[in-house]
Amino acid sequence: xxxxxxxxxxxxxxxxxxxxxxxxxxxxxFQHHNTPPETHLxxxxxxxxxxxxxYSLCNSYQWIQYGIINNIFMRFYGVDxxxxxxxxxxxxxxYIPLIFPVSWLLDKKGLRVIALVATALNCAGTWIxxxxxxxxxxxxxxxxxxxxxxxxxxxLGMPSRIxxxxxxSDEVSTACSIGVFGNQLGIxxxxxxxxxxxxxxxxxxxxxxxxxxxxxxxxxxxTFLFVLVVIVFQERPEIPPTHAQAAARQISxxxxxxxxxxxxxxxxxxxxxxxxxxxxxxxxxxxxxTLLNRMIIEHYPGEEVNAGRIGxxxxxxxxxxxxxxxxxxxxxxxxxxxxxxxxxxxxxxxVIYAFTLNLxxxxxxxxxxxxxxxxxxxxxxxxxxxxxxxxxxxxxxTSSGLLNCSAQVFGIIFTICQGKIMDSFNTLAGxxxxxxxxxxxxxxxxxxxxDLRRQLANQQALAASHLETSxxxxxxxxx
Numbered sequence: 001x002x003x004x005x006x007x008x009x010x011x012x013x014x015x016x017x018x019x020x021x022x023x024x025x026x027x028x029x030f031q032h033h034n035t036p037p038e039t040h041l042x043x044x045x046x047x048x049x050x051x052x053x054x055y056s057l058c059n060s061y062q063w064i065q066y067g068i069i070n071n072i073f074m075r076f077y078g079v080d081x082x083x084x085x086x087x088x089x090x091x092x093x094x095y096i097p098l099i100f101p102v103s104w105l106l107d108k109k110g111l112r113v114i115a116l117v118a119t120a121l122n123c124a125g126t127w128i129x130x131x132x133x134x135x136x137x138x139x140x141x142x143x144x145x146x147x148x149x150x151x152x153x154x155x156l157g158m159p160s161r162i163x164x165x166x167x168x169s170d171e172v173s174t175a176c177s178i179g180v181f182g183n184q185l186g187i188x189x190x191x192x193x194x195x196x197x198x199x200x201x202x203x204x205x206x207x208x209x210x211x212x213x214x215x216x217x218x219x220x221x222x223t224f225l226f227v228l229v230v231i232v233f234q235e236r237p238e239i240p241p242t243h244a245q246a247a248a249r250q251i252s253x254x255x256x257x258x259x260x261x262x263x264x265x266x267x268x269x270x271x272x273x274x275x276x277x278x279x280x281x282x283x284x285x286x287x288x289x290t291l292l293n294r295m296i297i298e299h300y301p302g303e304e305v306n307a308g309r310i311g312x313x314x315x316x317x318x319x320x321x322x323x324x325x326x327x328x329x330x331x332x333x334x335x336x337x338x339x340x341x342x343x344x345x346x347x348x349x350x351v352i353y354a355f356t357l358n359l360x361x362x363x364x365x366x367x368x369x370x371x372x373x374x375x376x377x378x379x380x381x382x383x384x385x386x387x388x389x390x391x392x393x394x395x396x397x398t399s400s401g402l403l404n405c406s407a408q409v410f411g412i413i414f415t416i417c418q419g420k421i422m423d424s425f426n427t428l429a430g431x432x433x434x435x436x437x438x439x440x441x442x443x444x445x446x447x448x449x450x451d452l453r454r455q456l457a458n459q460q461a462l463a464a465s466h467l468e469t470s471x472x473x474x475x476x477x478x479x
Contacts, residue, residue: 038239038246041167041168041241042166042237042241044234044237045166045167045175045237045241047232048162048166048233048234049162049163049166049167049175049178049179050178051225051228051229051232051233052115052155052158052159052162052179052182052233053178053179053181053182053183053185054182054225054228055115055118055119055122055155055182055222055225055226055229056155056158056179056182056183056186057182057183057185057186057189058122058186058218058221058222058225059118059122059148059151059152059155059183059186060152060155060182060183060184060186060187060190061186061187061189061190061193061218062122062125062126062129062145062148062186062190062218063088063091063148063149063152063186063187063190064088064187064190064191064289064290064311065190065193065194065214065218066084066087066088066145066194067084067085067087067088067289067290067291067292067293068190068191068194068195068292068293068304068307068308068311069194069195069198069200069293069304069308070084070085070293070294071200071293071297071304072198072200072207072304073087076135076204076207076208076211077135077138077141078135078138079138081294081419082419085290085291085415085419087141087142087145088286088289088290088415089290089411089412089415089416090142090145090146090149091148091149091152091408092286092407092408092409092411092412092415093149093408093412094146094149094150094152094153095149095152095153095156095404095405095408096405096408096409098150098153099153099157099401099402099404099405100262100401102114102153102154102157102401103157103398103401105117106157106158106161106398107261107398110235110236111158111161111162111165111233111235111236112233112234112235114154114158115154115158115229115233116229116230116233117151117154118151118152118154118155119151119222119225119226119229119230120151120226121147121148121150121151121154122147122148122151122222122225122226123219123222123223123225123226124147125144125145125146125147125148125150125151125222126144126148126215126218126219126222126223127144127219127223128140128141128143128144128147129141129144129145129148129215129218129219130212130215130216130219131144132144132215133208133209133211133212133215134208135204135208155183156183156400156401156404157398157400157401157404158179158400159175159176159178159179159180159183159381159384159400160172160176160179160384160385160387160388160399160400161400162175162176162179163175163176163179163385164388165236165237165241166236166237166241167241168241169241170330171330172330172385172388173325173326173327173329173330173381173385174323174326174327174329174330175326176326176381176384176385177322177323177325177326177327177381178323178326179381180322180380180381180384181319181322181323183380184315184318184319184322184377184380185315185319187289187311187315188311188312188315188316188319189312190311191289191292191307191308191309191310191311191312191314191315192308192309192311192312193214193308194214194308195304195305195307195308196305196308197210197213197214197217198210198211198214200304261398262398265391265398265399265402268390268391269449270390270448270449270450271387271390271391271399271402273444273445273447273448274383274386274387274390274403274445274448275387275402275403275406276406276441276444277343277441277442277444277445277448278383278387278403278406278407279403279406279407279409279410280410280437280438280440280441280444281343281346281376281379281383281438281441282379282380282383282404282406282407282410282411283406283407283408283409283410283411283413283414283437284346284350284376284410284414284434284437284438285376285377285411286407286408286410286411286414286415287411287414287415287418287434288314288350288372288376288431288434289311289314290411290415291415291418291419291422291430292307292310292311292314293307294419294422295357295422295427295430295431296310296365298422298426298427299357299358299360299427300362300365303362306362309366310362310365310366310369311369313366313369313370313373314369314370314372314373314376314377315373315377316370316373317370317371317372317373317374317377317378318373318374318375318376318377318378318380319377320374320378321342321373321374321375321377321378321379322377322378322380322381324378325338325342325378325379325381325382326381326385329382329385335382335385335386335389335450336386336445336448336450338382339379339382339383339386339445339448340442340445340446342375342378342379342382343379343438343441343442343445344442345375346372346375346376346379346438347435347438347439347441347442348375349368349371349372349373349374349375349376350372350376350431350434350435350438351435352368352371352372353365353368353369353371353372353431354427354428354431354432354435355428356368357427357428357431358426358427358428383403384400384403386448387399387400387402387403388400390448410437414433414434414437417433418430418431418433418434421433
């Protein structure tokens, strides 16, 4: 085909094919068949992951757009700070009960249906919020934010699935990082843009106009992306990109049980440890992000715009970290070692941030927050890809869904607890509370067994195909 390049994995013997048998704790086994495996990498794979990244950006932007100007929305709608915190936490709360039906839908209907539902819900939520830009319409803005939070459930578990379905084995981690990149960039814009578009003015009519303008811009972008997904987004490539995907396609829908898949994941000890450690790390990130405005304003009054810029610094540094980690994983395949190292540095970064926040120098906060973001946000794709490796051939959306579910649960708990600790004591006590759980998460990560099943599947297929196509070399190797 003119728009595709054949992967190295596609260079196999015409008389050999490997189909996957059920995975056990011992790994993946293969059987011989007569049909040759054919694998191709399509150029359009980059369009798919970038389009996903774009609508993920639009959705994640709205997660933090209330929290980063917490004090402004408190005055505009006449509510307390904890109520505005729930405008972010609703994203976490909605995810918990909906992830299992959405994961089932992803398994049954595929990527395109999930993408269409996600962008439709996100678009609807943004237009509802346009109508809520009045001080007496806080319940309406809650409905709009709720719609966007439901859309997020259809988004968070997709990066690893898109990477596996569209990309070769030597680029899945990079592709997953690009998918997560959009979510992180959206959070970064959510930190930066609202304080600029909605200045802290006294006139409520002017404030309403600024808020409405912000909502209109978001709605316009969401509508454009919805139309683009309808026209462009595809379910999967005609020819699979890897042997692992070729084998996965051989599993008949009748033989697949979603309930059995969930139970299998819950019996996977290494994956359960990852679920807990991932939840602790990402939950801490959610708490820090949600409460960032309150932390900065407490020590640097009137610095709403700089609070947004500090949030931007956290996420931009994390995006760089994500891409570097993704590229490194594709080249080294050191999933556990890299995950553990980044986890440990997340702990170190949060300790440094906690003890430097009250020094009175904003430039120090920018540096320490950027360091924290590089590792803590950079950890996100690592967890996804490590989870896929530990649980292959289970659906990537299911494993990612469980990881994200854990993150939402811990995110709600940590945000509420840290907020109460900050109210009763100070920001240092609140951040040290999170540091304690990051230490626990680091220890748990060190205990995870590195059982890289997806890598084993591809290596077995390639090794067997090379032996089959080069019998002389195989004979020499035996000698």
